[in-house]
Amino acid sequence: MQLPDAEQLIATLAESMRPKVSADTCLVGIHTGGVWLAQRLHALLGLSQPLGTIDVSFYRDDYSAKGLHPQPQGSKIPFDVEGAHIVIVDDVLYTGRTTRAALNELFDYGRPARVDLAVLIDRGGRELPIGASFCALTLPEALPAGQNLQLERDDSGALTMRLIHA
Amino acid sequence: MRNPQLNKHGELQHLLTIDGLPKGIITQILDIAAPFTEVAEREVKKLPLLRGKSVFNLFFENSTRTRTTFEIAAKRLSADVINLNVATSSTKKGETLLDTVDNLCAMQADMFVVRHESSGAPHLIAQHLENTGRDHIHVVNAGDGRHAHPTQGLLDMYTIRHYKKEFHNLTVAIVGDVLHSRVARSQIAALTTLGVPEVRVIGPKTLLPTDVEKMGVRYFASMEEGLKGVDVVMMLRLQNERMNGALLPSPQEFFKVWGLTAEKLALAKPDAIVMHPGPMNRGVEIDSAVADGNQAVILPQVTFGIAVRMAVMSMLGSH
Numbered sequence: 278m279q280l281p282d283a284e285q286l287i288a289t290l291a292e293s294m295r296p297k298v299s300a301d302t303c304l305v306g307i308h309t310g311g312v313w314l315a316q317r318l319h320a321l322l323g324l325s326q327p328l329g330t331i332d333v334s335f336y337r338d339d340y341s342a343k344g345l346h347p348q349p350q351g352s353k354i355p356f357d358v359e360g361a362h363i364v365i366v367d368d369v370l371y372t373g374r375t376t377r378a379a380l381n382e383l384f385d386y387g388r389p390a391r392v393d394l395a396v397l398i399d400r401g402g403r404e405l406p407i408g409a410s411f412c413a414l415t416l417p418e419a420l421p422a423g424q425n426l427q428l429e430r431d432d433s434g435a436l437t438m439r440l441i442h443a
Numbered sequence: 444m445r446n447p448q449l450n451k452h453g454e455l456q457h458l459l460t461i462d463g464l465p466k467g468i469i470t471q472i473l474d475i476a477a478p479f480t481e482v483a484e485r486e487v488k489k490l491p492l493l494r495g496k497s498v499f500n501l502f503f504e505n506s507t508r509t510r511t512t513f514e515i516a517a518k519r520l521s522a523d524v525i526n527l528n529v530a531t532s533s534t535k536k537g538e539t540l541l542d543t544v545d546n547l548c549a550m551q552a553d554m555f556v557v558r559h560e561s562s563g564a565p566h567l568i569a570q571h572l573e574n575t576g577r578d579h580i581h582v583v584n585a586g587d588g589r590h591a592h593p594t595q596g597l598l599d600m601y602t603i604r605h606y607k608k609e610f611h612n613l614t615v616a617i618v619g620d621v622l623h624s625r626v627a628r629s630q631i632a633a634l635t636t637l638g639v640p641e642v643r644v645i646g647p648k649t650l651l652p653t654d655v656e657k658m659g660v661r662y663f664a665s666m667e668e669g670l671k672g673v674d675v676v677m678m679l680r681l682q683n684e685r686m687n688g689a690l691l692p693s694p695q696e697f698f699k700v701w702g703l704t705a706e707k708l709a710l711a712k713p714d715a716i717v718m719h720p721g722p723m724n725r726g727v728e729i730d731s732a733v734a735d736g737n738q739a740v741i742l743p744q745v746t747f748g749i750a751v752r753m754a755v756m757s758m759l760g761s762h
Binding site: 343350358385386387 | 454471474475477478481485486487489490491492757758760761762
C-alpha cells in the first residue's frame with residue numbers, strides 16, 4: 278500500500294477544521310500520535326486555549342486483559358471543560374474504543390458544550406458507533422486486523438505514517 | 444525459591460514486602476503512581492480501573508491514616524470497599540485468621556488489605572489463597588508486626604523521588620526506633636534496591652536490631668555525626684506501645700539526645716527534606732518547629748500515599 282504523506286494530510290485536516298473552530302475551541306490530543314498532531318493543528322489554526330492531552334491507559338476496556346501500561350503519561354486538561362467546545366485529536370481511527378475511553382475520561386473533568394473528533398486517517402474496522410467529525414483520509418478498504426498504522430516523529434519533528442505488520 | 448509476590452509471568456501478584464522485590468517493579472509502581480496524583484484535581488475524582496471489584500480492608504490492628512488512605516485509594520479506583528474492624532469481631536469469638544479469609548472469599552472478595560500485629564500474617568493469607576487455587580484474589584500488606592510496611596516504604600520513595608529526582612547521588616538518614624519499626628525495614632530495603640549509595644541509621648543502640656549493619660546501612664551513634672551532609676532525614680515514631688521493659692529512660696530524655704531540632708537539622712544539607720511516617724510524637728522524636736517547618740514534607744507524604752496505593756492496587760487488579 279502506498280502510504281499517504283502525513284504532512285499533506287495535516288494541512289488538509291487543518292483546512293477542513295478551520296471554518297468550524299473559533300479561537301476558544303480546545304484541542305485534546307490522545308497519546309502519543311494524537312498529541313503530536315494536536316500540536317500541529319493548534320499552531321496551524323491559531324487557537325488561544327492551551328492544548329490538552331489524554332492518556333487513556335486508565336480508561337481502557339481491555340485493562341483486565343492487557344494490564345496497565347508500565348509508564349502511563351497521565352492526562353493534562355489545562356482549561357475548563359465545563360461548557361467548552363472540544364476537539365479530540367488522534368492520528369488513526371480504528372475500532373473506536375480509544376475514542377470511547379477518551380470521551381469517558383473527558384467527562385470526568387466536566388460537561389463540555391460540544392465534542393468533535395479529528396483524525397488523519399480512518400482505517401475502518403469500527404466496533405463502536407463512533408465517527409470522526411473531521412478526517413483527512415478514509416481508506417477505501419478497511420486495513421486488515423493484523424496491521425497497525427501509526428504516526429511517527431523524527432528528531433527534526435517531521436511526521437510520517439508508518440505501517441507495521443504485526 | 445519462587446518469589447511469592449510475583450506470578451509466573453513476573454507480574455505483581457501480592458504486595459507483601461519490599462525485600463526481594465525487583466527494582467523494575469518498584470520503579471513501575473512509582474511511575475504508575477505519578478499520573479494518579481492528578482486525579483484529585485478533577486471534578487470526578489474517580490478512575491474506572493477497579494470498577495465492580497470488592498476490596499476488603501482487614502485490620503487486625505488499629506490504624507487510622509493507613510486504613511483511610513487505602514480506602515480513599517480503592518474508592519478513587521471505583522472499587523467497593525468493605526472495612527472490617529476485625530480487632531473487635533469474629534477473631535474475638537475464636538475464628539481463625541484463615542477461616543475469616545475463607546468466609547470473605549465466599550463473599551466474592553477480590554483483594555485483601557491486611558494489617559496484623561503478627562509478622563507474616565499477610566504471607567500466610569497469600570499462601571493459603573495460592574494453595575486453594577484462588578489466584579484472582581490479591582493481598583496487600585498494610586503492616587505486619589515488626590516485619591514490613593511496604594506501601595509506606597514505597598510512598599517514602601515516591602516522596603524522595605518527587606523532591607530529589609534521582610536516588611543514585613543521595614545520602615539518607617533514618618533516625619530513631621529502628622528495632623520496633625516495620626517502616627524502617629521497608630525503607631532500608633527500598634533505598635538499597637533503588638541504588639541509594641549511603642543509607643545511615645541513627646539511634647540508641649538499645650533500639651537497633653543486632654544485625655542492622657547486615658542490611659547494608661551505616662550506623663551512627665550520634666545525631667551530630669549522622670546528620671552531617673544528608674539529603675533526606677527520615678524520622679521514625681517512638682513506638683511506646685511496642686515497648687515492654689526499660690529500653691529507654693524517658694521521652695524527655697530521648698528528645699534531648701535523639702529528637703530532631705532545628706539546630707540538629709542545620710547539620711544536614713540546606714535543602715534536605717524531613718520525612719515522618721506519622722503519627723508524630725511532637726517533643727519526643729521531632730520538635731514542632733521542624734515538623735511545621737519548610738523542610739518538612741510530612742503532609743505531602745500522606746497525599747502521595749494515596750497515589751502509590753492506587754498504583755499498587757491497580758497493578759494487582761489488572762490480572
